[in-house]
Amino acid sequence: MNQVVLRTEGLTKTFAGFTAVNKLNLNVRRGSVHALIGPNGAGKTTVFNLLTNFLAPTRGKIFFNDRDITGMAPAEVARHGLVRSFQISAVFPGLSVLDNIRIALQRPSGLATQCWRSDRILGRLDERCSQLIESVGLANFRTATAGELPYGRKRALELATTLALEPEVLLLDEPMAGMGREDIQRIASLITSVAKGRTVVMVEHNLSVVADICERVTVLQRGEILAEGTYSEVSTNPQVREAYMGV
Ligand code: ADP
Structure with missing residues (x-):
């Protein structure tokens, strides 16, 4: 199997x-947690929007598992296993945590639609619901109303509804935005645990989180790759220090 799960060629x-x-050649290794960092206006959000086809590129191509997904509808991209969280995942505020996850599992490409003919479907749904709730640390909040959850827990629920789609590659757009220190630590360890067996690409401003949980870092500047490598490699790169960290 190709080591690179997601790549762009001359993406513009x-x-x-x-x-x-500008002519971005991004390579994301299978199984890695890969951060996209860079100063404001560097193009990070635009890259995310291009990867999920929320924006059409002016030029260039995107390959997911060697399949050209350029121009594919966002829902189809998601069905292939490239799923974006924290922006498109809908949490129904008036419903319980449990019901939100049940609904997520019944979305197209969720578990329910994969095996709806099975007699054991309800049992499997309940089992997967419980697994998801536990995997994001919401076991004590099963019956809580989603809208009343503390902010960090709500983000964890959003993550669970995204995981219900069984993504192979998960794109996280600033997963720590607006969080306090405790929530940041909880979400960071959550990302590390959900990253087992899948690939995570995240835009993140919190560099200590990037240093802690990301194996690969791409630094963008003015729409181009300024540096790439481990966090310690890029953070000691003089160009990065000058352009991004202001030192
Ligand atoms: P980042 O996420 O790194 O802060 P963005 O991808 O949001 O950067 O933006 C990159 C550049 O593209 C910025 O200069 C921004 O003003 C510009 N830009 C982004 N989206 C649009 C748009 N829809 N129309 C015009 N300019 C845009």
């Missing part, structure tokens, strides 16, 4: 003549 996006992403 211009907005009215302004180049936000």
